Amino acid sequence: MNRKSIAVDMDNVIVDIEVNWINAYEKAFGVKVAREAMLGIPEDQAFPDPDAARSLLYKPGFFRDAPVIAGAQEAILKLQEHFDIFIVSAAMEFPNSLLEKHDWLNEHFPSIHWKNIVFCGDKRVINTDYLIDDHLKNLDYCQGTPILFSAGHNAGIEKYRRVNNWEEVLKLFYTEMVKFPS
Amino acid sequence: MNRKSIAVDMDNVIVDIEVNWINAYEKAFGVKVAREAMLGIPEDQAFPDPDAARSLLYKPGFFRDAPVIAGAQEAILKLQEHFDIFIVSAAMEFPNSLLEKHDWLNEHFPSIHWKNIVFCGDKRVINTDYLIDDHLKNLDYCQGTPILFSAGHNAGIEKYRRVNNWEEVLKLFYTEMVKFPS
Incomplete structure (x- = not known):
């Protein structure tokens, strides 16, 4: 497959x-x-x-100490059963965040291999089948299917398919869009 | 254009x-x-x-103190006149290299904007028109045209178009492959 x-x-x-x-x-x-x-x-x-x-x-520690979004850990584990998951962060704008974000991922998402982590600036060179992101500046230029993850700043935007939380991400991939072999 | x-x-x-x-x-x-x-x-x-x-x-400092390959600085500046140049390094294998590589680029290639830097693991999600790389593990899966940059370890490999130095890169892009409007 x-x-x-x-x-x-x-x-x-x-x-x-x-x-x-x-x-x-x-x-x-x-x-x-x-x-x-x-x-x-x-x-x-x-x-x-x-x-x-x-x-x-x-400030040192700002990105390292951030909390996890509710439901993300369980949902990523579930998605990894059937999809190749890449964490793609525009971390290059904040160089001090590079190691902090790496260490944060190691702590909170140990199932994400280093081969599947991308720290970039402009996401338009990233080609995956889907991109789940909260920013239009990323979704507008992505090469795959854009999915808008709700955040305060993007309230009201109707340009892309919106998911409000990780429960809705799982629903999208597992009941609406994708069929798997039994 | x-x-x-x-x-x-x-x-x-x-x-x-x-x-x-x-x-x-x-x-x-x-x-x-x-x-x-x-x-x-x-x-x-x-x-x-x-x-x-x-x-x-x-070891801290290993990547930060490395010398520049001869001719790379001048060639990159020249290529930036006509191409979008992205620096794409599989830095994620060595987390301590992330900031060192960022700082190294800032020092030696100040014309490279942070938006054009990508630190990743597996390069198969990177989609650019060309990839200049010394490793088959990257070139074999790249989505654009692969170009093999000579290094000791890849001596003898004939799988891809080879360039031995940055002079040959410029020759490739400016006399062989690409025509520009006058």
């Missing part, structure tokens, strides 16, 4: 970067921003001081 | 990893291996103690 490949983004797809950012901002500046404040706008704009918020992305 | 894309490997293509490895081995173990000893065999097998040689790859 020729296995289909799925590229899976990290931030906002398997990494709960919204919660992480809110917590880091509160810890650094004493202001707790509500998750709902991120709806429909770029994440940094949800904070009282967007420059200060962005500066947190360059 | 629709620009073609070229993926360029790092080790043995723009990084002189053979010389670097020989120097590091001599410094660590006091034995200088001749470059010719690497001809036609895996690099680590050229050293008296292959396990010791491989251990050097995990």
Whole structure:
């Protein structure tokens, strides 16, 4: 059987970067921003001081300590039974995140082999059958079928098939789109 | 004009990893291996103690301090005038090399934007029009046209179009294969 490949983004797809950012901002500046404040706008704009918020992305440990998105671990394990899963993160924008994201994956997704990890800048050179991502800047240019994973900043966008959580990803791949031999 | 894309490997293509490895081995173990000893065999097998040689790859600084392959800088600048150049390195096998390779590129190839850097494991998900690489394990599965860059370990292989140096790369792209509008 020729296995289909799925590229899976990290931030906002398997990494709960919204919660992480809110917590880091509160810890650094004493202001707790509500998750709902991120709806429909770029994440940094949800904070009282967007420059200060962005500066947190360059702090050692920011990416290493982020929590996992609910359901991602179980769903990835399930998908790996029938698909080649590649984790594809535009990590190159934050060089200090490279090793942190690698170590984070090793801790939380030990079933992902190093051969299946891609840290890049522009995702348009990545060719997999599917891309699950929260950003149009990635989905618009991907070579496979784009799937929009819900995040605050992409609320309201109807351009691509949307999944709101990992339960819906599994439903999409296992009941709607793909038939497997028994 | 629709620009073609070229993926360029790092080790043995723009990084002189053979010389670097020989120097590091001599410094660590006091034995200088001749470059010719690497001809036609895996690099680590050229050293008296292959396990010791491989251990050097995990030492901090190994990738950061490596010299540039002759002619690569000038050739890449020239190619960038007409092609989209992506640096694609299977760096994920050596996690400590991730930041070192990023910093090395910033120092020696400042014209390469972070959006055009890819650190991966398996290169089969990378889709560019061309791949310049020294390893069959990458060229055999690439989605574009494979170009074999000469390294000691690939001596004698005739499977793909071979280039022996960056002068030959420029000749290939600028006189043999591609016509540009005047």
